[in-house]
Every structure is written in structure tokens, then in C-alpha cells.
Amino acid sequence: MRRQLDLDLAALAVDRHADGWLARGLRVAPLGWRHDANGHLLPGRDPLSDPLGLVVQIAGDTWDAVLVVELSREGWAYPGYYGKAGAVRERRRVRSPGEWDAVLNQAVERASRIRLQQAQLMARTCTTGWLDWIHGELWLTPTCLLRVRSGLMDSVVNSFGSGLPARDQGRTVGYDPDRVLTGHRTNKLIPFPDIARARLRGGITTSSLTVDMRDGTRHKLLWKSSDPARRLLTDRLLPILGARLIR
Structure with missing residues (x-):
């Protein structure tokens, strides 16, 4: 049987971080326990007899998203980023207080940079030239093109695939522009207003x-x-381009 986390210790860790967050001008919502299947929150710090998890909400005036981090007593953390374009929710394994601290730090830093947009996946086979053999995903957002490198195994699978469905309704994506560009030299972020001309x-x-x-x-x-x-x-x-788009 897996050992359950001590949610009181996890709440104390949030308290330790809160002073630093507040000093940065961030807003920290009252800590609460998530105690039923509907995810209802109780304000305050009084744990229930059988709490399922811990929740904290953090927001910044310049942030594109509100951060909500949930921690289950089974050892799973769920950082969620919520904005006008929708929401992106992640999952992280937490086995120790140190890992919980790391999840909080990483989630807050990611929330300060993340951009949430409705996007459509246009291709999984995108490369950046004939000598680039590793595929990547090509996304269309309202403001830019986003190309993110995949990996060798994805490239092999995509090579034998039949392509994406012609009608993809799109989804909310969250990305950090700086991290995309520094993640690999073949990653691309192409803002539409900065395009002078293009050829398809x-x-x-x-x-x-x-x-x-x-x-x-x-x-x-x-x-x-x-x-x-x-x-x-x-x-x-x-x-956008009119005659500057050559087809």
C-alpha cells in the first residue's frame, strides 16, 4: 500500500512560499481542502476528518492565466492554468516535501510566462528543412505559428501515418515563448504581424x-x-498578407 502524504505538512510548505509570492505582488487565495467528489473547496486551514487533497490558487496582474495547484493525499499534484482562452492542466508525481516544493516553484514560474491560446494542430510531420529528419508539431494560433520538435520515435510513427483529420476542432494550448525557442534550435515561433511575405x-x-x-x-x-x-x-x-502570400 502506497504511503499517503501528510497534507498538513504540505499546507505548511505553502505558507512558507506565500510570503515570497505576496512580496512579488501575487495574490494567494485562502488555502482549502478539496473534500468531495464535486471538488468543493472549504476556505481556511481546518482539515476535515478525511480530506482528499489540498488546493491553492495564485494569480498575478500581468499573468495570462490563474494558477490553481491541487495536491492529492495519494501523491499527485495537478498544476492548472486557467485563462480566457481555456485551461491547461498537468500532472506531477510528489513523493516528498522537496518534490512538493519543486512543483510549487516550477508552477509559479511557468504561470508567470505561459500563454494560453486556442490552437489547431496542422501537422505532426513538420520539419525545418530537407536535412532535418526529426518531425515536430505545427500549431496554428490566433497570433502566430508554433513549431515544436518531437522525437525520433514520433518521426518513425508519423512517417507511416495517414495524416491528421481534415477537420480538427482545435484545443487550448499553453506555451512559454522563451522556453519554446530555447528548447531546441529547430523550434519556431512566428508572429503573424512580423511576416513580410510568405510562399506556400x-x-x-x-x-x-x-x-x-x-x-x-x-x-x-x-x-x-x-x-x-x-x-x-x-x-x-x-x-493578413494578401498579395504578399504566393501560392
């Missing part, structure tokens, strides 16, 4: 987008033609 090409097996930015930099993206990226990019870029 379709092929039997591979389609591509070449983008010239206003600052003189250039980006090239390739993907399997079975993915719907070319159609979606045409619909999004044509109203």
Missing part, C-alpha cells in the same frame, strides 16, 4: 512554407501533404 507550395508527398520576416530572418517549414496545414495556412495568411 504543395506537392504530391511534401508541402512547404517559406516565410520572410520584417527583420530579415527567414523560416522554412516542410510537412507531409496528407496533413491539412497548407489549406489552413492559406485561410489564415491570405487575409
Whole structure:
């Protein structure tokens, strides 16, 4: 039987962090226990006879999302980021007070940088050139294109796949722009207002987008033609670029 966490000790850890959060100008909601299947919270610090978990809410005036961190007595932490565009919820294993401290620190730092947007996955086979063999995901958001590198096994699986569904309703994604760009040299974040001109090409097996930015930099993206990226990019870029979009 797995040993359960001491939620009172976990609450004391939140208290220790709270002074630092408040000094940064953040808002910390009253601590509460989540005590039933509906997730209802009780304000204050009085634990119930059989609490299921601990909840703390943190917000900042410049943040794009409100952070809600839940900790279950079974040792799972759930940092959740909630904004106008929707919510993104994660799961982290917590086995010790040190791991709980790390989850809190990482969640607060991520909340200060995260951007929540409704996005549509256009391709899982996106690369940044003919010599780039590792696939990545290509996302279309209201303000930018986002390319995030995957891995070797994903690339192998995608090579034999049939492509994404033509009609994907999209979902809420949360990303840290700086972390995306520093995560790997082939990751891309391309803001639409910064595009000077672009060229879309379709092929039997591979389609591509070449983008010239206003600052003189250039980006090239390739993907399997079975993915719907070319159609979606045409619909999004044509109203922005007009004649500057070559198809």
C-alpha cells in the first residue's frame, strides 16, 4: 500500500512560499481542502476528518492565466492554468516535501510566462528543412505559428501515418515563448504581424512554407501533404498578407 502524504505538512510548505509570492505582488487565495467528489473547496486551514487533497490558487496582474495547484493525499499534484482562452492542466508525481516544493516553484514560474491560446494542430510531420529528419508539431494560433520538435520515435510513427483529420476542432494550448525557442534550435515561433511575405507550395508527398520576416530572418517549414496545414495556412495568411502570400 502506497504511503499517503501528510497534507498538513504540505499546507505548511505553502505558507512558507506565500510570503515570497505576496512580496512579488501575487495574490494567494485562502488555502482549502478539496473534500468531495464535486471538488468543493472549504476556505481556511481546518482539515476535515478525511480530506482528499489540498488546493491553492495564485494569480498575478500581468499573468495570462490563474494558477490553481491541487495536491492529492495519494501523491499527485495537478498544476492548472486557467485563462480566457481555456485551461491547461498537468500532472506531477510528489513523493516528498522537496518534490512538493519543486512543483510549487516550477508552477509559479511557468504561470508567470505561459500563454494560453486556442490552437489547431496542422501537422505532426513538420520539419525545418530537407536535412532535418526529426518531425515536430505545427500549431496554428490566433497570433502566430508554433513549431515544436518531437522525437525520433514520433518521426518513425508519423512517417507511416495517414495524416491528421481534415477537420480538427482545435484545443487550448499553453506555451512559454522563451522556453519554446530555447528548447531546441529547430523550434519556431512566428508572429503573424512580423511576416513580410510568405510562399506556400504543395506537392504530391511534401508541402512547404517559406516565410520572410520584417527583420530579415527567414523560416522554412516542410510537412507531409496528407496533413491539412497548407489549406489552413492559406485561410489564415491570405487575409493578413494578401498579395504578399504566393501560392
